[in-house]
Amino acid sequence: MVKVMKFVEPCCVIFATKGRKMILLVQAYNYERHTNLLKQMYRLRKRVFSDQLEWNVPVHGDMEKDGYDEMKPAYLLWCNEDMDVLYGAIRLLPTTGPTLLYDVFRRTFPENIDLRAPGIWEGTRMCIDETRIADDHPEIAPGDAFCMLLLALCEVALAHGIHTLISNYEPHLKRIYKRSGAKLDEIGRAEGYGKRPVCCGVFEVSEEIRDTMRDKLDIKSPLYTASRPKPKYRYVAPVTQNTGVAALFH
Amino acid sequence: MSTGAIEREALLDQIRELPNVERAVVAVRDALDVHVTYHLAHTVSSATDDPFVRTTYPDHWIARYLLAQYVRVDPVVREGFQRILPFDWSELEVGEDAHAMMADSIAHGIGIWGYSVPVVDTSSRRALFSINANFSETDWREFISRFRDLIVEIAQIVHTIAITEVFGDQEVPNLSAREREVLIWTARGKDYKAIAIILNLSHHTVKAYMKSIRHKLNSTTMTQCVAKAIAARLIDID
Numbered sequence: 234m235v236k237v238m239k240f241v242e243p244c245c246v247i248f249a250t251k252g253r254k255m256i257l258l259v260q261a262y263n264y265e266r267h268t269n270l271l272k273q274m275y276r277l278r279k280r281v282f283s284d285q286l287e288w289n290v291p292v293h294g295d296m297e298k299d300g301y302d303e304m305k306p307a308y309l310l311w312c313n314e315d316m317d318v319l320y321g322a323i324r325l326l327p328t329t330g331p332t333l334l335y336d337v338f339r340r341t342f343p344e345n346i347d348l349r350a351p352g353i354w355e356g357t358r359m360c361i362d363e364t365r366i367a368d369d370h371p372e373i374a375p376g377d378a379f380c381m382l383l384l385a386l387c388e389v390a391l392a393h394g395i396h397t398l399i400s401n402y403e404p405h406l407k408r409i410y411k412r413s414g415a416k417l418d419e420i421g422r423a424e425g426y427g428k429r430p431v432c433c434g435v436f437e438v439s440e441e442i443r444d445t446m447r448d449k450l451d452i453k454s455p456l457y458t459a460s461r462p463k464p465k466y467r468y469v470a471p472v473t474q475n476t477g478v479a480a481l482f483h
Numbered sequence: 484m485s486t487g488a489i490e491r492e493a494l495l496d497q498i499r500e501l502p503n504v505e506r507a508v509v510a511v512r513d514a515l516d517v518h519v520t521y522h523l524a525h526t527v528s529s530a531t532d533d534p535f536v537r538t539t540y541p542d543h544w545i546a547r548y549l550l551a552q553y554v555r556v557d558p559v560v561r562e563g564f565q566r567i568l569p570f571d572w573s574e575l576e577v578g579e580d581a582h583a584m585m586a587d588s589i590a591h592g593i594g595i596w597g598y599s600v601p602v603v604d605t606s607s608r609r610a611l612f613s614i615n616a617n618f619s620e621t622d623w624r625e626f627i628s629r630f631r632d633l634i635v636e637i638a639q640i641v642h643t644i645a646i647t648e649v650f651g652d653q654e655v656p657n658l659s660a661r662e663r664e665v666l667i668w669t670a671r672g673k674d675y676k677a678i679a680i681i682l683n684l685s686h687h688t689v690k691a692y693m694k695s696i697r698h699k700l701n702s703t704t705m706t707q708c709v710a711k712a713i714a715a716r717l718i719d720i721d
Contacts, residue, residue: 258568260565260566260567260568261565261566261567262562262565262566304603304607305565305567306567307566307567307568325567325568326567327567327603328695329602329603329604329605329639329698330603330604330605330607331603331605331607346659346661347657347658347659347662347695348659348662348691348692348695349605349695349698349699350639350691350694350695350697350698351600351602351635351636351638351639351698352632352635352636352694353691353694353695393568393569394569394631394632394635396632396691397687397691397694416685416687418684418685418687418688420661420684420688435685435687435688435691437685437687437688459574460574461573461574462574462575462576462577
């Protein structure tokens with residue numbers, strides 16, 4: 234068993250030198266472990282939402298950060314395997330609590346958007362670092378990169394009992410999303426928030442949609458896999474009936 | 484494990500009608516054959532009070548837990564309020580300091596499998612709703628894949644009961660214009676497919692509106708929503 238592992242590992246390393254990507258789910262309990270990536274995320278958000286899109290968002294130095302970042306949101310981070318380069322990010326909050334989108338659209342749009350239920354979550358500040366993706370992954374087109382992040386979001390949602398995502402996007406992205414197999418209804422559009430209108434959409438989350446998106450983006454394996462602590466630190470470790478764990482130690 | 488068909492709507496209805504969290508956790512335990520715990524986090528207005536916890540764990544384990552002050556090391560409590568997405572306890576990282584507590588819990592016949600749902604409401608109050616079982620790993624995985632959505636829904640309902648019990652207030656439902664439209668068409672006998680055509684939305688989006696309406700009106704069925712909304716004069720049917 235051990236010999237096989239030793240034989241396999243170097244191959245993986247060689248395979249991975251071209252910068253494998255990974256999807257991390259970061260929540261308040263492990264913010265500290267990922268401080269560097271979170272800082273990169275705030276900086277990326279400043280560049281994208283404040284500098285490029287000219288959204289009216291709170292900027293602190295070279296970072297964009299708002300009150301919803303104080304509500305212990307979950308962040309989906311797309312980064313390299315060494316976890317030192319960030320490619321993209323999304324912020325997730327449940328609609329049963331305070332949500333950015335409903336607040337923004339309430340201010341800017343007469344029709345109040347206010348879908349609230351467990352299983353319905355909002356995804357905001359979705360952004361990608363086009364320059365870094367172009368450097369490390371020239372094979373991925375910027376439009377595809379957005380859709381890959383959306384696919385990762387769909388996978389994360391499915392793994393957590395989320396059936397609907399509310400998210401905002403630039404008008405032109407709707408076509409790109411739909412082409413990638415995503416299903417969405419636009420339920421609101423806010424003018425005057427930035428250079429272009431901001432759309433609010435209801436995204437369906439299902440295994441069917443995930444599979445369609447994987448096909449269209451030609452992605453064979455899951456982008457997101459739930460991280461589990463090493464067996465020693467696992468909650469169920471001491472008495473697990475899984476013989477696989479025992480076999481690992483013999 | 485409970486394998487019989489569970490009448491989801493009947494169970495949700497039954498829980499909603501219960502007067503307090505104590506009764507609610509027992510009802511969930513009896514229906515799903517798991518231990519159930521609801522834990523409301525400290526809030527500003529109750530900072531000096533004891534935390535609000537209701538559980539179906541046996542008394543001997545509760546006594547042991549309190550005596551040994553396991554709450555200080557319990558990874559579910561320690562990490563649970565720092566999470567926002569539902570989680571399986573096997574995702575938790577357990578420090579050395581919690582190993583004694585885990586061994587002790589097993590000695591007290593407490594199951595090793597658990598699933599927790601963090602709850603956040605519009606007033607930013609946080610709670611943790613957890614279930615715990617002594618199943619085999621296969622049974623546990625199947626249980627979670629079958630009942631996760633139900634547990635997430637129950638967590639919210641129990642939280643609503645807790646808020647009424649602790650703070651005595653009930654949020655006044657606030658339906659959006661679109662939600663009122665969906666509700667009015669429902670009252671006129673249209674199903675989600677017909678409403679989707681009328682409002683030019685997908686089936687999924689109409690169903691999402693319906694879920695939102697049921698959540699806000701704390702109801703299991705759309706029929707109950709229509710009745711409540713008319714009584715509260717949220718909609719007007721002629």
